[in-house]
Structure formats: structure tokens, C-alpha cells
Amino acid sequence: MATYEKKVRKKKKLGSYPFVSVVFSISLALFVLGLFGVFFLLTNNLTRFIQDNIEVQVYLNKNVTESEKIQLQKTLADKDYVAKKEGSQVVLISKEEAAKEFIKETGEDFTQFIGDNPLRDLIILKITPDYQSTEKLTQIKSELESIRGVFEVVYLDNLVESINKNLTKIGLVLIGFSAILLLVVVILINNTIKLALFSQRFLIRSMQLVGATAGFIQKPFLMRATFYGLLSAIIASAGLFVLLKYANSKIENLADLQRTDELLILFGSLLLVGMLVGFGSTYRAINKYLKMSLDELY
Incomplete structure (x- = not known):
């Protein structure tokens, strides 16, 4: 009986919500975003290589x-x-x-x-x-x-004209697709965190009833969400690094299109996106539950 009560209290701890499912979902979303980022960098460097050899x-x-x-x-x-x-x-x-x-x-x-x-x-x-x-x-x-x-x-005028046209088209497609993908990733992470916080809505209301301020209630959730975002970004970056190493061993000269500084910026961007989206999504979700009436919570 004591063990059961301990488990219940652990589940009801303020700021806690499913760890594995949330980190896995965010990591997967950031991995897909990072994979496209790698593809974008490789394409950009290939373009630069072609232009340098005209x-x-x-x-x-x-x-x-x-x-x-x-x-x-x-x-x-x-x-x-x-x-x-x-x-x-x-x-x-x-x-x-x-x-x-x-x-x-x-x-x-x-x-x-x-x-x-x-x-x-x-x-x-x-x-x-x-x-x-x-x-x-x-x-x-x-x-x-x-x-x-x-x-x-x-000079190969037909080749130059073809390259210029194709580079313009590829650039527009990549920019449009990256904007769409970023939006999808943000929405996916946002919905993942909202679903994870759904089980905490009554605990949030209980804290309100005993006089806890909004800042006190938000703090543990925001800290944990930021940590989850950071951890997920690290996992996604590690996965991308391993994938790149494997691809370099299988595809000849692929490493020549990669620059360490650009990859570090990409991995740093994933860390920033993971933390910011995790923080922002959690902040919005908690504020939503703080403003809901008891009937709406049900």
C-alpha cells in the first residue's frame, strides 16, 4: 500500500510528465529537421564547388x-x-x-x-x-x-545557362521546403508537449486553489521542458553525426562537401530550437490550463 502511494505521489509531482515519449518525439522531429539542414548545407557547398570551377x-x-x-x-x-x-x-x-x-x-x-x-x-x-x-x-x-x-x-555557354537556371530553382525549393518543415516540427513538438501536460491539468488547478502563483506553477514545467528540449537536440545531433560518418564511409568525396564550422552551427541551431520550442510550447500550454475553468478542464 505504501509503495502504491509513493508511486502516485511521484506521478503527481509538479512539473513531471512522460519522459521517454516526449524526448523521443522531440528528438525525432529535430533529427528530421537536422537531416534536411545537412542536405541543405551539402547542396549549398556543391553549388559553391560548381561555381568555383566555372x-x-x-x-x-x-x-x-x-x-x-x-x-x-x-x-x-x-x-x-x-x-x-x-x-x-x-x-x-x-x-x-x-x-x-x-x-x-x-x-x-x-x-x-x-x-x-x-x-x-x-x-x-x-x-x-x-x-x-x-x-x-x-x-x-x-x-x-x-x-x-x-x-x-x-566557355560552355549552354552548361553555364543550365547551371544558373537550376541553381535558382533549387534554391527556391529548398527555402520553401525548409520553412514548411520548420513549421511542421514546431507544431509537432508543441502538440507533443501539450499532450504530455494534459495529465497535469488538475494538479495545476490544485496548486492554484492552495494559493500558488502562476510563476511558481510554471517554473518546474518550464525548467523540465527546456531540459527535455536540450537533451532531445543532443540526441538528434549525435544521430546526425553518426549518420554522416557512415555516409562518408560509403559515398566517395562526400566529406569534401562538409565544413566543420557549418555543422557546428547546425548542431547549435538544433539545441537552440529544441530549448526555445520546448520552453515556448510549455509556457503556452500552462497558461491555457491556468485560465481554464473547472468545467473546461473536464
Whole structure:
């Protein structure tokens, strides 16, 4: 009998409600949100990688001297539309190097039966993302072809146009879907906590009847809800970390699209969302029960 009364008192403790079901539900919701966040980051980094590798090929006249090649390379490196990231963004490939690479790939020495090297010296420019629109690339092509010593300027215009269109569509879809998913997660966590607090409504009314203030009644619930949100976010983040490690071992070069600082920000955001939604949902639910009449509680 004493054991039974002890269990009843434990169930009726102010601020307590189902631990496992609440933490599991919130963890699952945050895990789904975090999974989409990881997908968003990977997509964004893949986009950045594609943009960093948009290039323009500048073929030179055959009578260009070595000093003119070097000077032209330096001149192009100072252009605003040439990327200025670490590493060389202006690469000079001589016709001799191009011939060696062609022979290596095909296994055939075309210079033996042609008697000459028909290839041209080539300068490859990495273009900064701000100048990757079709209109600006067309202007860059015209400007480069007007430079003395330049024979022809080539870039994959159809590919660039296709990439720009698809990136815009993907960006809009991801932003819209992330907003919807965040709303769904907030509603799910809110309903989970409301259902968990439903069993405490009469205890809340009992505390009111004995003179407890609203702040006194709210405090244990809010503290526990914030802790549950924090714990759930930690579990969700741990699950995402394990999933990423597994995915990296199975998918080649996937790790190259991941940045530690971005993942830490994502995990920190999950912690913040878990605590804020847990706190806010609990606060709203308790205020609702505090304002209800006895008949409404039934």
C-alpha cells in the first residue's frame, strides 16, 4: 500500500510528465529537421564547388612570344572577374604540355604523322560567381578576344545557362521546403508537449486553489521542458553525426562537401530550437490550463 502511494505521489509531482515519449518525439522531429539542414548545407557547398570551377579558356595566337604570354597571364590575373581565391586562378598551359597530355591520354603521338603541333597555348581563367551570368560571360568573351595575342575565347555557354537556371530553382525549393518543415516540427513538438501536460491539468488547478502563483506553477514545467528540449537536440545531433560518418564511409568525396564550422552551427541551431520550442510550447500550454475553468478542464 505504501509503495502504491509513493508511486502516485511521484506521478503527481509538479512539473513531471512522460519522459521517454516526449524526448523521443522531440528528438525525432529535430533529427528530421537536422537531416534536411545537412542536405541543405551539402547542396549549398556543391553549388559553391560548381561555381568555383566555372572557367573560360583563352587560346593564344601561334606567334605569341614567351614574354608576351607571361605578361598576358599577369594582366588577366588582375581582372575583376577572375577569382582571387587561394591557388592559381589563371593557369597557362603551353601547346607542348597540351600535346604531352593528349598523347598520354590517347596513347597516340599525332606529331609524328602531322609533322607539327597544331595545338595552341592556352590560358584558363576561373571566373568569380558574380560574373557567371550569361550576359556577363558574353561581355568577358568579347573583352578578351579584343586583347592583342588572343586567338579565341571559349566557355560552355549552354552548361553555364543550365547551371544558373537550376541553381535558382533549387534554391527556391529548398527555402520553401525548409520553412514548411520548420513549421511542421514546431507544431509537432508543441502538440507533443501539450499532450504530455494534459495529465497535469488538475494538479495545476490544485496548486492554484492552495494559493500558488502562476510563476511558481510554471517554473518546474518550464525548467523540465527546456531540459527535455536540450537533451532531445543532443540526441538528434549525435544521430546526425553518426549518420554522416557512415555516409562518408560509403559515398566517395562526400566529406569534401562538409565544413566543420557549418555543422557546428547546425548542431547549435538544433539545441537552440529544441530549448526555445520546448520552453515556448510549455509556457503556452500552462497558461491555457491556468485560465481554464473547472468545467473546461473536464
